[in-house]
Amino acid sequence: MGITKLADLIRGDAPGSITYKEIGDYTGKIIALDTSIIVNQFRSAVPNLTLSLLGVFYRTLTFLEHDIKPVFVFDGDPPEQKRAVLEKRAQSAGWSSSQRSHTVSSKTREVLRLLQLLGVPCVQAPGDAEAFCAQLVRSGAVDAVASEDMDTLAFGGTVLLRQLNAKRVSEVTEYSLPKLLEILQLTQKEFVDLCILLGCDYCDKIAGLGPSRALKLIQQHRTIEDVMLNINRKTHPVPVGWQYQAARRLFLDSPGSEPPPLQWSEPNEKELVNFLCQEKHLREEKVTKDGDGGVRQNLSPQEEGERGEKKGRRQTDESGRILSCDTEKTVCRSRRIHRQKATED
DNA sequence: ACTCTGTGTCAAGACGAT
DNA sequence: ATAATTGACACAGAGT
DNA sequence: ATCGTCC
Incomplete structure (x- = not known):
């Protein structure tokens, strides 16, 4: 998946294009995310499907806590070449394609629902989500793309973030495509x-x-065509009917869809609680909002009915935060610590 | 001798409490 | 009751 | 830091 060995190559040959940051460095930034990558990560990490939804919930909360504005990009119709790969994968997994598409779509519907309730924008990519993410960051509509997939760089995404997760101590790896091209002395096409x-x-x-x-070959000969003329065709045979030109067009041509208007709205508390605890039977019943002045504490964690939302509606027009009750405690704590530090300084 | 490639295995997310 | 992807790392084998 | 739990 992705360009498997690109990360190693960059680490070895162009370390200067990598900077190591932490999540707090992206406060105020708009960051595009490939939804399918995220969901797959969680699905492979936890056995239960509902738990992966919880993972998406928590991670998004972490972004919002840091005032990071996430944009979730969903896959559109995959291009022909990838469709072949996907079918092959599905077959080798022993799944009929209709079965697969059904479970996939129901899963993405749930994720979409959750994200919409959280008030974060979800956009549909015309084709591959990675390609659209790359276009968004290239056009300046977003500040960076967060993905584990190095494809983003090939698609021309100028800023790529890896390991942007909710871990307590997380080291985010930032790749700069312009720096990379400069160090390797390559054009985007090359x-x-x-x-x-x-x-x-x-x-x-x-x-x-x-x-x-x-x-070395690309740096010396600049194009695949010239590389092919300068390698030993016997020891390194070119695949028959090689579709490299189609792949090249896929990477270089923009998806062509205009960046949609991005809007972050207040989370829908009521429906969120409904969705998470009633429909999904999660224990994260208590969901509350935290404006910048009034921090509410003492929400009794075990209320009999599932209506734990207090009606302290505090409208913060831009950076409303939604937090689970338990999470709120920790954030309140960290906030107090932060304020104490600020006042002591 | 050294470098590179292909093959195998393994662990994975986020939380709170200890 | 449960399933099943992906990258990172260690190793062995082929090429130069 | 490590571990058990989340449904």
């Missing part, structure tokens, strides 16, 4: 050719060519 040689989702690669040689 970089795309390099990624194709490394191996991508959209076409085959030349067997026997790994990161090191691919980089």
Whole structure:
């Protein structure tokens, strides 16, 4: 998946394009996320499907706590090349494609519902979500793309964030595409050719060519066509009917859809509580909002009915926060600590 | 000798309490 | 009762 | 820091 060996190559040959940050450094930033990547992460980490939904909930809360504005991008119709790959995967997993699409769509519907209740914008990509994320950051509609998938760089995403999660101590890795191109002395077009040689989702690669040689070859000959003329065709045979040109177009051509208007709204407390605890039977019943002045404490955690929301409606037009009761405690604590520090300084 | 590639295994998320 | 992807790391084998 | 729990 993705450009598998690109991360290693960058770490080895262009470490200068990497900076290490923490989540707090992105306060106030707009960040696009590939929803399918996130959901897959949670689904593989926890056995239960509902728990993965909870993971999305918590992670989004963490973003909002840091005043990060997330934009969730959903996959549209996958391009032909990837469709073939997906079908092959589904078959090898022993799933009929109708079964797969059904479970997938019901799952994404739930995620979509949750995110809409949280008041974060969800946009539908015309094609691959990664490609649209890249376009969003390239056009300046968002400040960065958070993804584990290095495809974003091949699609021209200028700022890529990895390991942007809710861990207590998390080291975020930021990749800068302009710096990367400068260090490697490549144009974007040449970089795309390099990624194709490394191996991508959209076409085959030349067997026997790994990161090191691919980089040297591209730096020397600049295009796949010229590389092909300068390698040993016997030891490194080119795949028959190689679709590298289609892959190249896929990376270089913009999806073409205009960035939609992004709007963050107040979370819908009532429906959120409904959805999470009544429909999903989660214990995160108590959901409350935290304006910047009135911090409410002492929400008794065990109320008999599931209507734990107090009616202290405090409208904060921009940065409303929604927190589970338990989470609120910790945030209140950290806030008090923060304020004490601020007043002591 | 050294470098690179392909193959295998393994662990994974976020929370609160201890 | 439960399922089943993806990257990171260690190793062995082939190429230069 | 490590561990049990989340449904």
